[in-house]
Amino acid sequence: MTTATARKLFGTDGIRAVAGEMPLDATTIYSTGLALGHSLRKISASPRVILGRDTRESGPWIAATLAAGLRKTGAQVESAGVVPTPAVAFLAHTHGFAAGVVISASHNPWRDNGIKLFGADGFKLADAIELAMEDDILHHAATVVAPDPATLPQVQDNAALRDHYIQFLIDCVPGLSLAGLRIVADCANGAASSVAPDLFRRLGGDVTLLNIAPDGRNINEDCGALHPAWVAAEVESRGAGLGLTFDGDADRCMLAGSHRNVINGDAILLMAARDLKQRGLLTGELVVATTMSNMGLEAALKRSGIRMLRAPVGDRYVLEQMQLNKAALGGEQSGHLLFPHLATTGDGLLTALVVIDLIARSGKNIDELIADLKVFPQVIVNVKVRAKKPLNSIPAVAAAIRAAEEELKDSGRVVIRYSGTEALARVMIEAESKDAMQRHADAIANAIQRELGI
Numbered sequence: 001m002t003t004a005t006a007r008k009l010f011g012t013d014g015i016r017a018v019a020g021e022m023p024l025d026a027t028t029i030y031s032t033g034l035a036l037g038h039s040l041r042k043i044s045a046s047p048r049v050i051l052g053r054d055t056r057e058s059g060p061w062i063a064a065t066l067a068a069g070l071r072k073t074g075a076q077v078e079s080a081g082v083v084p085t086p087a088v089a090f091l092a093h094t095h096g097f098a099a100g101v102v103i104s105a106s107h108n109p110w111r112d113n114g115i116k117l118f119g120a121d122g123f124k125l126a127d128a129i130e131l132a133m134e135d136d137i138l139h140h141a142a143t144v145v146a147p148d149p150a151t152l153p154q155v156q157d158n159a160a161l162r163d164h165y166i167q168f169l170i171d172c173v174p175g176l177s178l179a180g181l182r183i184v185a186d187c188a189n190g191a192a193s194s195v196a197p198d199l200f201r202r203l204g205g206d207v208t209l210l211n212i213a214p215d216g217r218n219i220n221e222d223c224g225a226l227h228p229a230w231v232a233a234e235v236e237s238r239g240a241g242l243g244l245t246f247d248g249d250a251d252r253c254m255l256a257g258s259h260r261n262v263i264n265g266d267a268i269l270l271m272a273a274r275d276l277k278q279r280g281l282l283t284g285e286l287v288v289a290t291t292m293s294n295m296g297l298e299a300a301l302k303r304s305g306i307r308m309l310r311a312p313v314g315d316r317y318v319l320e321q322m323q324l325n326k327a328a329l330g331g332e333q334s335g336h337l338l339f340p341h342l343a344t345t346g347d348g349l350l351t352a353l354v355v356i357d358l359i360a361r362s363g364k365n366i367d368e369l370i371a372d373l374k375v376f377p378q379v380i381v382n383v384k385v386r387a388k389k390p391l392n393s394i395p396a397v398a399a400a401i402r403a404a405e406e407e408l409k410d411s412g413r414v415v416i417r418y419s420g421t422e423a424l425a426r427v428m429i430e431a432e433s434k435d436a437m438q439r440h441a442d443a444i445a446n447a448i449q450r451e452l453g454i
Contacts, residue, residue, distance in 0.1 A: 009137060010130040012314040012420025016105050016114035019058035024113055026065050026149050031140035032115060033069020035133050040098045041073055047098035051079040051155060052088035054104040054191040054249050057216030058113045062103050064152040066115070080165070081157030082194040082214075084250035085116060086347035087165040093122030093344060094168075095161070104191065104249040107226050108421065110217045122344035124316050166199050172342045173353045177360050178205025182240040184256075185352070186231040188224025189214040190248035192349060199349065208238060220247065225254045225335050225348070228264070232256035242359070242366055246348040251315075252335035253348035255355065257367040265335040266297040267370045268355060272337070273306050273329055275358050281328055281341070282306065288321045288330035288338075290314075291415045295430055296375040303372070314420055315346050376412070377434045381427040381445040385452040388418045391425070400447040404429065404440035412437065416444060425452065 009015050009023050015032070017024040040047035049070055053059035059082075067077040075098075080091060085102045092100030100118035108114075117125045170176075178200075185200070185207060187193040193212035200207040210231070211223045223230050225247040235243035235256045243256030255263035269287055276282040285306050289297065290313045298308045311321040311330075318330040319338055331337035336346040343350055359366060392398045404414045412431030419426055427445045431437040 007131065008134045010127075010134065012316065013106065014102075014114050014116035014130075016108065016112060016421045018111050019056070019062065019113040024062070024115075027144070027146040028137065028141050029062055029065045029115070030069040030146035031137045031144060033066040033071075034073060034140045034144065035136040036099060036101070036117065037070045037073025037075040038136065039133065040075060044098055046074055046076060048076045048078065048096065050088055050091050050095065050097040050100045050161070051077060052081070052083040052085070052091075052100070052102050052191075055082055055189060055193065055214035055216060055219050056105065056110050056113050059103050060154055061149040061152075062113055062115075063155045065146065065149050066101065066103070067155050068147055068152055077155065078161070079155045079157045080161035081159065082191055083162050083165060084191040084195060084347065084349060086251055086343060086345050086350065087162065087195070089118050089122040089124075089345040090165055090168055090343065091161055092118050092120060095164070102249065106249045106251070106421070107220055107224070107247040110219050110221070114421075118345075123319070124345065127316070162195065163198075166195060166202070169199060169347075169349055169353060170202060172350055173357045176203060176353060176357050178203055178207065178356065179360075181205055181242060181356065181359070182238070183207045183356070184210065184231060184234045184238055184240045184243045186210050186223055186234070186243070186245040187212045187250075188220050188246050188248055189218045190220065190224065190246065190250060192246040192250040195250070195349060208240070210234060224248065225252045228254040228256060228262040229260075232260045232262050236260045242356070244352045247335075250348045251346045253337070253351040253355075254335040255366060258365065259367065261367070263366060263370065265331050265333045265337060266294050266375075267373055268335065268337055268351065269293075269329065269331050270297055270300050270373055271358055271369045272339075272354065273301060274304055275362075276329055277304065277306060283326050283328045286325060286327045288318050288325065288327050290318060290332050291417070292333045292380075292428060294333065294375050294378055295413060296373055300373050313417060319345075376430050376432065377437050378428065378430040379437055379441045381441050382419075383425045383427065383445050383448045383452075384454045385418075385423055385425050385448065386454050387452060388423075388425075389452060391416055391448070394447075394451050396451055397444065397447045400440075400444040404444060407436060407440070414440070414444075423454075
């Protein structure tokens with residue numbers, strides 16, 4: 001059972017809210033630019049900051065407002081335009097920027113947006129650093145007058161930076177061949193739509209790109225990694241052998257096989273772990289997953305002589321465990337995979353290329369590579385909440401959780417947590433018995449709804 005950490009602005013993946021509303025109102029955004037700029041000035045007199053954004057209609061005005069705050073402190077601001085989150089991490093690390101900022105709400109609806117921060121090393125800023133910035137941001141927000149976003153000039157995008165990122169992806173998988181593969185890729189009308197056309201054109205092959213016409217409001221709309229069944233249906237109807245689907249900022253990738261089957265991050269971890277082990281690259285014979293990863297993954301890895309450690313949900317926590325244990329592979333069931341020998345953060349497009357390369361080298365199709373993965377029945381129920389109170393302090397909720405844990409014991413798992421990016425409680429039950437799984441999930445979700453629901 002996990003509880004929420006007290007935060008004022010930052011969640012587990014930056015600041016995220018409805019665009020235009022606190023904490024993504026103009027004053028707080030401008031103040032975030034001021035706070036980041038002042039922090040960077042401690043290191044450099046004229047720090048350079050790289051910006052990137054997804055396709056939401058609020059992205060340009062948020063970028064302009066944030067840039068105004070940064071420039072007020074003497075920072076130089078450059079923009080890569082619409083690019084995936086990992087592109088900003090790569091560019092910050094390789095192009096001498098003091099920090100990278102991504103304006104995106106990832107898988108959230110189009111009305112939301114967010115601000116994610118990366119350091120000069122290409123890694124997300126540590127929790128402690130973000131939390132230390134909060135007081136500075138709130139102080140500025142209470143004392144400054146932010147400019148009207150409508151009066152600010154748009155940040156000019158440098159297309160060459162996007163091209164550098166595309167070349168990086170290609171270089172990560174040298175000699176990659178798409179020959180003989182028919183692929184369907186769903187770009188979610190998000191950041192992948194600005195990169196995937198050029199990337200796959202340079203790689204060649206038979207790749208059909210879908211949802212590459214963003215209009216500012218159709219990002220993630222009934223498509224993308226939150227709706228992987230959509231691309232699975234397209235794979236079947238088009239007679240393809242592989243489907244790829246990305247989320248709004250393209251740091252996640254889910255797959256589809258040729259039989260309308262969805263292949264999530266757990267299955268990708270299994271494939272990648274076995275491949276790395278075979279090539280002598282899986283340090284410590286270890287993979288880091290999360291509390292949400294299926295028990296079936298753990299069993300399949302064990303049969304291959306590979307240990308699995310579980311971290312809290314969130315790629316930053318997976319990375320912490322990977323660094324602590326010197327692991328070469330980690331990831332989340334949601335399709336957020338970490339290959340530290342290639343990149344500093346999860347990258348959906350990179351994951352797709354790694355999988356395609358694995359398929360080409362193995363001579364097997366995607367379904368053959370995961371044929372022995374037996375997934376335990378699992379259900380996730382999301383409950384909208386008005387507050388994130390410690391769940392073990394609410395008697396009715398604690399009793400429902402305790403009843404599930406006592407009945408399931410070694411035949412299942414109970415994971416209850418708050419979302420780090422939305423006002424949701426997530427109830428996950430995994431069990432050999434579907435009936436017991438659903439019964440306990442409903443009981444816990446109903447208890448949360450009664451006590452905290454909207």
